[in-house]
Amino acid sequence: MTIETAEQYEAAFERLKELGESPADGPDQDEFLAISAAMVEYEIRNHPALEGIEPMIEVKKAIVRCPDDHERAIERVAELGTPPEGSEEEAELIGLIEAIEKWEARHDEDDDGLA
Structure with a gap:
């Protein structure tokens, strides 16, 4: 999963809220983790202050x-x-x-x- 736009980021954020803070094992947890990882990648790409942080x-x-x-x-x-x-x-x-x-x-x- 890749988030390219601010609108996609907001939609991903809303979906995480729907899934809950810590979904149980299964498809919801898999989706939660995939969305979370994509959001972090988006934030790093789009926030210059985060560039170069290991x-x-x-x-x-x-x-x-x-x-x-x-x-x-x-x-x-x-x-x-x-x-x-x-x-x-x-x-x-x-x-x-x-x-x-x-x-x-x-x-x-x-x-x-x-x-």
Whole structure:
């Protein structure tokens, strides 16, 4: 998921409010985490004061190469839940979410006949 405009950011913020502060495991939690990550990326891109700030954790890069990888990554995200801020598990979660989003973006394009 990528947020490109202020309107998309506001819509994402409203959706987070609908989902609640800490949704239980499952699709709502997955959506909550994906929206949260996209909002942080948007804020960093659009607020010059945040440029150059290194994250508190080093994100562990993950790669999703095939449908089986995609399924395993989604299962692992569900297993991780909401790990403590700054933990290795949080770094893994962020890396998995990024890899899943990249995979889904590529395959959404394929489904639309754009790739």
